[in-house]
Amino acid sequence: MPAKTTIRQLLEQGEMVWSPCVYDCVSARVVELCGYNSILLSSVELEYAHLGIPSGAYNWEEYIWVASRIANSSSLPLIVDGENGGVSPLQVYRNCKRLAEAGVMAISIEDTREGTMFAGFHYGHHRGYMEAEQWATHVKAAVDAVAGTDCMIIARTDIKGGGASQVGAISGNEFTLGLDEAIRRAKMGVEAGAEITMIQNICHADCEPECLRIVEEVPGYRFYPDLHATDGKPDVSLETLQEWGFHLVSNHAAMKGATKGMMEYLKTNFENRNTVYSENDEFYNMGHIFHPFIFEDWIERDQAYTAYENSLKDKTGKK
Numbered sequence: 035m036p037a038k039t040t041i042r043q044l045l046e047q048g049e050m051v052w053s054p055c056v057y058d059c060v061s062a063r064v065v066e067l068c069g070y071n072s073i074l075l076s077s078v079e080l081e082y083a084h085l086g087i088p089s090g091a092y093n094w095e096e097y098i099w100v101a102s103r104i105a106n107s108s109s110l111p112l113i114v115d116g117e118n119g120g121v122s123p124l125q126v127y128r129n130c131k132r133l134a135e136a137g138v139m140a141i142s143i144e145d146t147r148e149g150t151m152f153a154g155f156h157y158g159h160h161r162g163y164m165e166a167e168q169w170a171t172h173v174k175a176a177v178d179a180v181a182g183t184d185c186m187i188i189a190r191t192d193i194k195g196g197g198a199s200q201v202g203a204i205s206g207n208e209f210t211l212g213l214d215e216a217i218r219r220a221k222m223g224v225e226a227g228a229e230i231t232m233i234q235n236i237c238h239a240d241c242e243p244e245c246l247r248i249v250e251e252v253p254g255y256r257f258y259p260d261l262h263a264t265d266g267k268p269d270v271s272l273e274t275l276q277e278w279g280f281h282l283v284s285n286h287a288a289m290k291g292a293t294k295g296m297m298e299y300l301k302t303n304f305e306n307r308n309t310v311y312s313e314n315d316e317f318y319n320m321g322h323i324f325h326p327f328i329f330e331d332w333i334e335r336d337q338a339y340t341a342y343e344n345s346l347k348d349k350t351g352k353k
Contacts, residue, residue, distance in 0.1 A: 037111040040184045041139040041282075044071055044111070045255055050272055051282040055115075057083040058100070059107040061288040063326035066110050072139075074113040075101055079289045094120065094129050098136065105137035107326050113140040113188070113284075116176075118164070121148050123175035130179035130187070142188035142232060142257075143176045145169035145219065162209040163193045170222040177227035188257055189223020190232040191216050213244055220252045230282065232257035239264040242278075249279035257282040 044051050055076035056062045062073050078089040080100055085092055097114075105112045114133055119126035119141075130141055145164045164172070169191070176187045195210025213233075220231040231252050236244045237260045248256060258280040262269045275283060299312040 036106070036109075036137055037139060038109045039071075039111055041072060041111045041113065041186055042184065045281055050276050050280075052272065053113050053282065053284045054288055055079055055284060055286045056104065056288055059104055059326040061292065062104050062108040062110065062112075064288060066108060071110065072113060073104070073108060073110045074284045075104060075115060076286065076289075077115045077117055079286070083289065094125075098129065098132050101133055101138055102136035105139075111139035112137065113282075114138045114142070116141040116143050118146055118148060118169075119143040119172050119176055123171050126172045126175040127179045130176040130185075134180040134183040134185035138185055140186045140188055140230065141176060141180070142190040143169075143173050143228075144190040144192055144234075146192050163191075163211075166215075166219050166222055169219065170226045173223045173228050174226040186230055187228045188230040188232050189220060189226065189228035190234065190257075190259075191219040191223070192234040193219060194233055194235045196235050196238070213247070217248060217251050220248070224252065224254050228254070230255040230257055232259055232282075234259050237262050237269065239267075239269045241270060245270075245275075245278050245280065255281040257284075259284055261285040 041051060049071060051072050052070055053072040053074035054065045054070055056065055056073045057076060057079035065073050077092065077097070080097065081087050081089055081092050084100055085096060101112070101114050116130065116133070120129050126143065130143075133141055145166075147162050147164055163169075170189075173187060173189045180187060193209075193211050194213050194216035216233045220233055223231055231254060233248055233252075236248065237258065239262075245258070256279060258270075258275050261272075261283055272283065299315075302311040303309050
């Protein structure tokens, strides 16, 4: 099921591209049912859900395999958190080419060094950041890899530091260099051919000055990473982000929501010593049957092949 639209088309139509993070075909389907216009494959959530490992320990074969399944099961355009894309420009080129061929509509390439590992928001073993020139070369390789396809490249820099308190160790490390360097790198990403930029760790309650400066100095489409909320209030609204000049935004909710739902169902069943609670919960009229595809499409196809097989048997006199 290829995406019905592209990230580029959404941007050209002036839509705010709101991409909740997903980790498998079912979470992607839930996002679609809720009315969003795009999805983002989170590298962290992929590693948790599919591999059972902390962030930073996956390999690219695993990543491309999952991305291709999600891209081909959802009608929403898929953005992929591509980490640094690979160790060398040639690896970045090959990985991004394969992702684009799999149907991915945008890929972010960041400047974090290989070998960085995070375990939640409270622990980060940071290896630092690439030299700006090395990272820009990675972005250039990614741009070359997706040339002629519908896929766009997002030049992402994590070097600013700071941000919301929720992100803890992810943004707080000795290697960060501040907003000036982040803006300089974002502009290098644009010069390398990236049409979208993302400066990480601008997502916090007092983000307006930083955001307005980014809009003023960094051309192209701008991605606001991860909507947060502080003390029961959103740090910033989608409408305000659009007014400022941002065009894409992401957030994490699917995995937390899925875990909450599973805990509720399973804990209640266990305590009641039966399955009445989960079996009879007709949420959104979906009952207990949920699937990331349309049954009728597969039934129709199966019936067509059965009819074809029977027609061949009729010709040969077999029953």
